Amino acid sequence: MAERVVLAYSGGLDTSVGIGWLKDATGKEVVALAVDVGQGGEDMEAIRQRALDCGAVEAVVVDAKDEFANDYLMPALKANALYQKRYPLVSALSRPVIAKHLAATAKALGADSVAHGCTGKGNDQVRFEAAVAALAPDLTSLAPVRDFALTRDKAIVYAAEHNLPIEQSKKSPYSIDQNVWGRAVETGFLEDPWNAPIEDLYTYSEDPATPREAVEVVISFSEGIPVAIDGKPVTPLEAVQLMNTIAGGQGVGRIDIVEDRLVGIKSREVYESPAGIALIAAHEELENMTVERDVARYKRGVESKWAELVYDGLWFSGLKRALDVFIDETQRHVTGDIRLKLHAGTAVVTGRRSGESLYDFNLATYDTGDTFDQSLAKGFIELWSLPSKISARRDLAGQ
Amino acid sequence: MAERVVLAYSGGLDTSVGIGWLKDATGKEVVALAVDVGQGGEDMEAIRQRALDCGAVEAVVVDAKDEFANDYLMPALKANALYQKRYPLVSALSRPVIAKHLAATAKALGADSVAHGCTGKGNDQVRFEAAVAALAPDLTSLAPVRDFALTRDKAIVYAAEHNLPIEQSKKSPYSIDQNVWGRAVETGFLEDPWNAPIEDLYTYSEDPATPREAVEVVISFSEGIPVAIDGKPVTPLEAVQLMNTIAGGQGVGRIDIVEDRLVGIKSREVYESPAGIALIAAHEELENMTVERDVARYKRGVESKWAELVYDGLWFSGLKRALDVFIDETQRHVTGDIRLKLHAGTAVVTGRRSGESLYDFNLATYDTGDTFDQSLAKGFIELWSLPSKISARRDLAGQ
Amino acid sequence: MAERVVLAYSGGLDTSVGIGWLKDATGKEVVALAVDVGQGGEDMEAIRQRALDCGAVEAVVVDAKDEFANDYLMPALKANALYQKRYPLVSALSRPVIAKHLAATAKALGADSVAHGCTGKGNDQVRFEAAVAALAPDLTSLAPVRDFALTRDKAIVYAAEHNLPIEQSKKSPYSIDQNVWGRAVETGFLEDPWNAPIEDLYTYSEDPATPREAVEVVISFSEGIPVAIDGKPVTPLEAVQLMNTIAGGQGVGRIDIVEDRLVGIKSREVYESPAGIALIAAHEELENMTVERDVARYKRGVESKWAELVYDGLWFSGLKRALDVFIDETQRHVTGDIRLKLHAGTAVVTGRRSGESLYDFNLATYDTGDTFDQSLAKGFIELWSLPSKISARRDLAGQ
């Protein structure tokens, strides 16, 4: 039997041409794998058929939307994961779930290698290959666009020569990656970081400047996971989809940053993630109410590290696993309701309540009912300040 | 000569009554010190006169607005200081500058103690006393409201009995602290954290929901400090004042959180800090363009620690000083322009440019001019993934 | 029924007098609780009888040696817990287990408060009371020595007047706390930190300077826990006891440091912990062989925080719990053998082997069998250095 390679297949030009290219370059049979992570667009069956038409020996479609939401987006939400404080890891989260299915498909169908359509200067190549290395260390990873220098121009020529069923009517000016957690958009004019994004870039979010009424929504969480919206029970996937609609309708979730790539360069990126931004805002405030101060302070460092690891392609690493158990432990009481006001690009918490609250009205109030013994503060402050006081005496003596 | 105490004097009921109260309780002469940190409101001379009328042996007014902006707000901006990711440390930043003048005045006027009007359950008592302990370890700190159980009701009676020149026409429903960096508002109905703030709470910011045109502003930084706005040179104080007007006019800078106090309880706080939120957003993005990835990643942990220390009253501590020199070193190249779009409560960066940029178009572009050697990625990914791969082999062997 | 207080009872002068003192001061019945954490010395039954003779209404003895080893020392070992890199938390680990039994006994016997014999300037008062607050928040903590200013002189007088069965033949010059994990010794002449400790201070360890033969021992770990020594299965308690004998016989485990107390002062402390120091050395090296680099690097920060939390009395805090689950996750593969050479105060690892090893001879060797592809390094180094290179270009251009 011929050797086989499983290609992560999107249905687009690069990976369609990649099928033949891989076959030519390696002699292997190519299995195409299309993973549905909520990217929308074309029907998955049409994509499957196109892979076969382009020469794949087999073409497999996997609906991973719920798995993606349950096992990838919910951990990110519990980690309040924002790389560089801003980016909700849209593409970084989808790569490991796709890689998991690449590895599983390779094993099921007897392939010795996997392939992806990434270039050699982005993060996604690392995420795919590092994930595969951690799941199936004996598989080889191939990257035709990078390793065989398959440029777009060459791909168009190849597609024409081989009569591949890809329409190349007009090249989109945008390079896009999207899934249910958001969209990433790159395009030529954004490579000048002084240029502002234009409205045309966005599809998940409406123009925040359009006058409209604010909306309010109550999100109920259980142990860090959204379980109901306005009282209606939802799965994680439904929560994300519904919040994309509601928050996206208010222009929430647009991000424009200069980003530090793992490969050592800075790039300018535009994202939109209405559900991501809105859910994280809600989740953070519920933590403010239900998580102890010292846990919350330490968790902030864990969150940064978690986001960096996932950004850097180390989803399946040992450190990521250990951070996850830490985070899960912190979520045991993150249960309650957050009222969120969405308007004109903002997602603002206006109320929070929880049966697991650590907010104690009787300790906090300045009105009748105050149970806080103010006389305790004096001793506390004295000992709290003592190291500064002792070193001040030393320092002043030395002057 | 009688012993003396220097009281941080605001002109309000508590500290006005505190003058007599302190004198009665300790036999000391009371010196009143009013420090102008941009809190606005009454004329400082009127405040000075009232202190004398209430029995102060001396009354001193210090205009610390520029000092506050230069030496307290600019370090906070360089640290992107947001406690719990949200609160720009409005009151926490003013306490040390006031404490510094308390200590200096005590030394100049021969006092052996200082006093403040804080209660025993907040953070500010700690900030005042810890700062004084670090600057003048031999001064004693007094807190009449806390230590002598001076409640508001008792204060009103005392003021009436002693004919103090304080108008108590109608008790404001709000407890407010404000300075040029922002306002903190507490009030009874907010003590139920499910209740939403109302428009009436805010004075530095307009209602974000009011339809209006967006404005754009270009902020020029030099080594982390704003030096010009729309091309017009500004001092730090002017930058803050101007941004309060511009960003406040767009409803930017409102914050509503459940907060972890140093004294161990959670409280619900509402703040507004138009300049703080807008300037930090701009500064962070300029750092994204001009600071190395590893520096930026490490600095995020330093920022959290810095904000916690300052929140916790340790402005004059050794650790704060050491973090400051770290931060200053990171700001050497944070020079350039940020274009900020302000609208409906949002402050969004839409462009950045810098002669100190680390963004390299030729490395980042996917178009003509690309100088990034993609073949390097393969070796990088292999070694980057090697620990995961080795442990995967171990783990799979164990199954 | 009279109110009751449960007193942590050691059998010594302070707590023996404390029984009557507490009764006099509070009117409560005093229950004495003696917890055996391997402190050795007097028979526990004699201690129990003395408590009754001193006026306790009930006296309870708990053998917590195995619980202490299993639930307190083993987590400390997994955390390689050394406060200030040196101190294996001897007393800090015993306080929470004693506090747990205080709280349980109070609940079982209907007491509304607990008491301990600590002074007001040490760490142990915090550890007892913070632990009780976390386990039984409605119990009150009393500290007769601190709160009623019960000095040693007063205690001697009280004991004589009340004919308490305490021998005060000759006051020991040393203040000692000990348990199976080690000993802490304080004494007057050590309060000058330039004075060297003297041989007389130590009982768990022989003089390291005495000429003797080195011994070797092979410690087998399973998931971070010692399970056999020289092939003989051991419980955690047995492992600690045996290593105290073996390592103590070689003078291993003496510590002499200036320490940062939680209450804000520095103190000079002398400890000995033969088993602690030897087991941690062995455990760390087994981790070097079996734990991934990134996990190990992150764990070092977790270890420091863990040791600080436990030192600071926060054993039963939420953050300590969350760090524990992180640490447990890292220990899943810490299984294997360490050969330790013990001699003249040193515990040195001379060999390590593990079925869970991540050390790969074929990747590491420079001899025949090398499977490491050296050509990968070039690409790795280029991208690894790229941020430094880009910023160097910027910095040099600016000169």
Place this chain on the structure above:
Amino acid sequence: MAERVVLAYSGGLDTSVGIGWLKDATGKEVVALAVDVGQGGEDMEAIRQRALDCGAVEAVVVDAKDEFANDYLMPALKANALYQKRYPLVSALSRPVIAKHLAATAKALGADSVAHGCTGKGNDQVRFEAAVAALAPDLTSLAPVRDFALTRDKAIVYAAEHNLPIEQSKKSPYSIDQNVWGRAVETGFLEDPWNAPIEDLYTYSEDPATPREAVEVVISFSEGIPVAIDGKPVTPLEAVQLMNTIAGGQGVGRIDIVEDRLVGIKSREVYESPAGIALIAAHEELENMTVERDVARYKRGVESKWAELVYDGLWFSGLKRALDVFIDETQRHVTGDIRLKLHAGTAVVTGRRSGESLYDFNLATYDTGDTFDQSLAKGFIELWSLPSKISARRDLAGQ
């Protein structure tokens, strides 16, 4: 003029053959640079002559011993730099100083590239090339052993064919790197990590098991730097050399660990660093006496990061620079004397004294003179425990 490459030249077989090899492979003129970092062994002039005899167009010798001690070892000492808590970065510290002279020599002599003799699986290749990239980003780095697959066997043949003046009487069984800070030894039988090191590996340290008298030494530091030993003023270099003699004579400073290399593999390493281990022990304890608790706690994390960065070849990175200014700030009061007892492989502090001490006898003592107000502790403990207490109430209510 022909292009030129500057080769880091040791005088050994690999780099001697490398001269011709580089010339053949690149057509460049080869300049040999030998940097004296205290590695001892051959006379530097003999090495210089050999380079010329092997075909170098120029040969330069630089005595960098004082520079190495002042600018590389002292920062490491201030950072208490021990990678994996054990390894004092012997080779990792010498690479950047050699790279600095490579870059400077290349600039001075008009070379466009530099070269080193490292293989492709170690850390030193990264350290050389990353340092050069950060200092002279336009220089190219060559590595003949790695890039041209120059094995030892090929080198011997080449040397014989070209009559190079290298004696290859008997291959040493050890691969060694050494400088004034220590030695690193690798050898075949150590690649089985269960094998113990043998006495024959060591030259900087005597056998610790040999019976001998202990010695005591008093090391005086000024701002973190040793300035006198037993009262005799020393330069940093002299301090290191003297401590190598004294501590090495007692068998101090041997290290045997499984180490996490930057290139992703674990290796087994044996080092000796008598001065490094002894000076760090002394320095750490002087910090315990003179540095504030919170600074010391934070610095421990900084130290780990510093050691990792330097191990990972990022000496000249922006983050390393920023950590250095933090560390320097912490050293302002690290001035005083440490008495160290050296014996049988141990370096133990037995006394410390300092005019900058934060140890306050009157606060620490339990004897006459105690100025610590114990009544303050109660309030401190209550507020310190309050978060645990509040969450305990919540958690117990939920049961």
